[in-house]
Amino acid sequence: MHNVEIRQSRPDDLASIEKLYPAAFPEEDLLPLVRQLLAEEPGILSLVAEAGDAMAGHILFTLCAITGSDARAALLAPLGVAPELQRKGIGSALIREGLSRLERDGVTHVYVLGDPAYYGRSGFRTETGVAPPYPLPEEHRDAWQSLGLGSAPPPVHGKLQLPDVWMQPALWGP
Numbered sequence: 001m002h003n004v005e006i007r008q009s010r011p012d013d014l015a016s017i018e019k020l021y022p023a024a025f026p027e028e029d030l031l032p033l034v035r036q037l038l039a040e041e042p043g044i045l046s047l048v049a050e051a052g053d054a055m056a057g058h059i060l061f062t063l064c065a066i067t068g069s070d071a072r073a074a075l076l077a078p079l080g081v082a083p084e085l086q087r088k089g090i091g092s093a094l095i096r097e098g099l100s101r102l103e104r105d106g107v108t109h110v111y112v113l114g115d116p117a118y119y120g121r122s123g124f125r126t127e128t129g130v131a132p133p134y135p136l137p138e139e140h141r142d143a144w145q146s147l148g149l150g151s152a153p154p155p156v157h158g159k160l161q162l163p164d165v166w167m168q169p170a171l172w173g174p
């Protein structure tokens with residue numbers, strides 16, 4: 001992965017981000033979600049990967065809470081890499097940089113709903129103590145994953161509490 005810079009997104013990245021998602025997710029329209037999340041600042045962490053002048057990838061984390069716990073948590077989603085630049089380590093680098101910034105900010109628990117074969121590479125493991133906002137079908141239980149940041153964060157139990165933009169059952173389906 002050469003000449004890829006990861007930095008916090010800026011308002012003038014929106015046009016490139018709006019091109020990236022339909023290319024990375026041709027069968028899903030994530031743009032309404034992404035636009036709403038970008039408006040949630042400062043409750044989000046939004047990073048872009050730039051390869052030269054091109055937008056190579058984007059990742060979003062939403063800061064959130066867990067019922068019955070004072071743990072500081074974040075949800076990773078979505079993550080997209082330009083099709084022609086996939087499998088070059090850009091997605092992993094965006095995850096790594098995001099986790100490092102969240103840890104610096106005192107976040108101790110990060111959650112993701114996604115392919116365990118991919119997120120497992122970054123250290124995520126199936127989560128059973130904290131439930132997603134909507135129940136998942138049994139066959140997708142292993143897609144709900146978490147990662148602890150910092151030195152041995154204590155296990156937590158409860159339900160993830162997210163801003164309204166995330167409270168749409170369709171976002172949590174298979």
Ligand SMILES: CC(C)(COP(=O)(O)OP(=O)(O)OC[C@H]1O[C@@H](n2cnc3c(N)ncnc32)[C@H](O)[C@@H]1OP(=O)(O)O)[C@@H](O)C(=O)NCCC(=O)NCCS
Binds near residue numbers: 091
């Ligand atoms: C999934 C995605 C973000 C990965 O980003 P990336 O920059 O291509 O990934 P990396 O280069 O960091 O890692 C690539 C490795 O992950 C694996 N990988 C990539 N996508 C995968 C997937 N959907 N499931 C399982 N493994 C996957 C590859 O096998 C690859 O390993 P290899 O090259 O040794 O075979 C990117 O491919 C993408 O945007 N895909 C379309 C959108 C999408 O599905 N995003 C959802 C993530 S839940």
